[in-house]
Amino acid sequence: MSTDTPSRSDHSQMQVGSGDDVTFDEATAERLLQLGISRRRFMSYCAGLASLLALPQSVVPRLAQAATSTTLPSVVYMSFQECTGCLESMVNSFAFGGGTTIDNLILNMISLDYQETLMAAAGDQAEAQLLSVTAKSGYVLVVDGSIPARWDSGYFISGERSGVARFREAAKKAALIVAVGTCASFGGLPKADPNPTDARSIGDLMANLRISKPLINVSGCPPIPEVITGVILYYLSKGMPKLDSLRRPTVFYGDTVHEDCYRKESFEEGPLARAFDDANSRKGKCLYMLGCKGPVTHNACSRVRWNQGTSFPMMSGHGCIGCSEPDFWDRLNRNNEKGFYIPIASGSGHSRGLPCNTCHDDNGDDDD
């Protein structure tokens, strides 16, 4: 591990450097001045971002440059069978722990050229905008929501075109496709049994349509705000991140939420919380018996935490529901039962190399 890799020993707060020791080029400085952004705050922001992405601080100038170039990278954001939770989450991004105030991504960092929930244009004017921005190559196509497999099913039509047609056209000249949220990444809720609309993930649909493009899955229901924007900015400044077998960036999805959870010790040593609001719940003991899926869920919730480091599900007392994993709505747990309050089968933890003497002690029926 290189010496300038930021420490992850403190889980509670993102370490945000002042950025004072970082130099950057004249053009970037000039842009910041034009944008009316304080250099100090901006560098602090970039340092926070680098820390989040587990990048050496030496990339800060490059991030700064990417974020202030005279032509901002074009991002086209399209929504299909979704709930708008992913967009809401993304809107909550960009205010790191140190009080940095890059107040809006959309004016300074990227050019968000199509996003139906926020854009001024509507109807024909919106469609014209979509055609115009996707006529030029090189944009990042962000997609949320699953897409019904059949174009003629009528289950998704927008601007008089099917989901399949809208996606295929928009993907043509994209440099990168980012599937944001578990619906786009893995099919998510619409695909939950019995998948009434034959909903597909973006990856599956791309395979069906023989679309060969770089794809990153940013799963989660929704994903953590800074993870969405972090992945986009990582790509713009450093290129493709390292991905796991489910095409998720390992920097955010490499560990389970259990591995960084402050309640982990009691998973191994006991005692466990047995009910919401019992004495062990108040003490912050492990929520395994209340169904926590943390040991089998890959995400950064317990490390990055939600909404600027405020909390994460287990810290607020509810187990992880496993929302960044494929088909988490239909996950089978102990006794092959589905349910967010059913403990995971003990083998699930074993397969990840986790000890689980506590659950064995409590439950004689698990005998592996």
Place this chain on the structure above:
Amino acid sequence: MAATPNVIIDPVTRIEGHLRIQAHAVPDGKGGGTITDPGLSASTMVRGLEKILQGRDPRDAWAFTQRICGVCTVVHGLTSVRAVEHAIGIKVSKNADYIRNMMIGAQYVHDHVMHFYHLHALDWVDVVSAMKANPTSTAALARINNGTYKPNNGALPNAAYFQTVLSKLNNLVSRGQLGLFANGYWGHSAYKLSPEENLLLVSHYLEALAWAREVVKLHTVFGGKDPHPNLVVGGMPCTLSSNTGTVNDDKGGTSLNTAGLATIKTAVARMKAFVDQVYLPDVILVAKRYKEWADFGATAGNFLCYGEFPDPALVKREFTDGAIDYPAGYIFPRGVIWAHAPTTLAPFDEKKVTENVAHAWYLGSDTGEHPSVGETELYYDGPLPDQGRNPDGTSKYMLDENARYSWIKSPRYDGQPMEVGPLAHILTMHARGGTANAQPTDKLVRGYVQKFWINPTAQGGLGLTFTQLNSTLGRIFCRVLETKIIADQIAGRAAGTAAYAGWYQLYYDNRAGAYWNPNTFTRLQQPTLWPVQVGFGFTEAPRGALGHWVKLNRVSGLIDNYQCVVASQWNAGPRDLDGAPGPYEEALRGHVLANLKQPLEVLRTIHSFDPCIGCAVHIVDPDGEPLVQVDVNHGVGSTTRVSGMSCA
């Protein structure tokens, strides 16, 4: 057959979900025209969530229904939790209700502010005009309009502050990347604000983004994340931390430690401040410039409210397990307002709610049945997509008001289309305020309506009539008014006849009390103790009346049937069998458009409802019939078999 639509908006943007609007305007010969008949409102996306819920653990239902909408992220989850609690006869603790009230309340404040600035403002605010503003004059305007709002490092915004906002806008233009502002109807003759007023509102658009990130932290402390915070049947999953200090591996604890409680308190204060200092005065400013919009956008005049914000001050019984029971005491009263008596609160009877699929892409009852009975089947027989345009540029994809044309069913109350949402909330409070049962908040509402809406302009009011509340402008006004009521209800009111400690303080004083009813999970396994056959859960969501009906299997304990009838379904639904249009459709009648190719006026009225279309679309498969038996009729129709429901 009505005349061919010549006003089409598809996609309608700055909403949640996927919506198409069609209307016919009688041309005026100068490019504009007048819409003389109701329009057509069509949802064009379906997911089938209710079908997915069958056979599930009822404890899980909240997480599924929460994903109906990530904007209304708390209310669907809580409605489901309440429906299951009703089905199994579990009451929750006082703390759980305080926290739920705060979470729903925070959702209102967050949603309504973001609706006004990020979804609706650009219908009234011309961003290109803002670029001509004089920063010094804008600073002067800010001192008058928002004299206590100090976003400029704790000071009032000065000329330099607005120059920075201008620079950001100029930057977009100079590099030719307008981003989200590209291709708006800029320069349209219906925009009326001065450049300085436009710039002031653009600056608040930007500041509201930063503000929103802060206030959602209330959800994060209680629910672990936002959007989609965690909830639980039987109370709240969060609990007071044993460790008041930093939560860590050694000391453990929960988010409800000293820091978490302070975060909530700060979020509550920020909500109230932004509503008082920015949102309310900005709405009044816009209303003064656009007063004629009190004459457009009326619906039929029938309003429905299920009731919301149970008042913990009205506790009737406290149970040994910490649970409590209320009399029917809500800040927003349960009731109905009929067009012929707009100041009278009529009683609400849940049994009079029906759903009708005459013009929706389902097979089932055209005449309307209660949500707990009936039969529906996905059946798309609309036009094919992806067919391009005719040579003259007109659309090949046209929906027909005489056929099926939407994935939204038409809910009716006592056979009538009802408007739900802020206007319904304010009118029901106003009506109760005139009775012996008037609550302090009702009296506040009556006072605000008088002061801001009815008082003559010489006294600082808008000089409009009570009847004109049923309008595009009235909807916007009622939305800010209820936001003010709720923000104060959370934060408390210091003095006067309506003095109130506020939910935050009441919770804080009681924070060591119970959060979860420990009988909940065992009660789920004791069907003999379940008091009803079908659980009815409801909330008043930011967009209006939201109801879930759940039937549990008394052998397996799993969900047999699940049905949602939601706010935007009431407002955005299609015509019924009698041809009576839904509220969006009715509201478009009478609109005068300056330019049929830039239907800004139509957008203003549709946006005034705050469409949330993801919420509005559902199907039911009570018997758990096999999925998607595709019946391809000449390549157009496909059918998902869904059959009979037999509820109690």
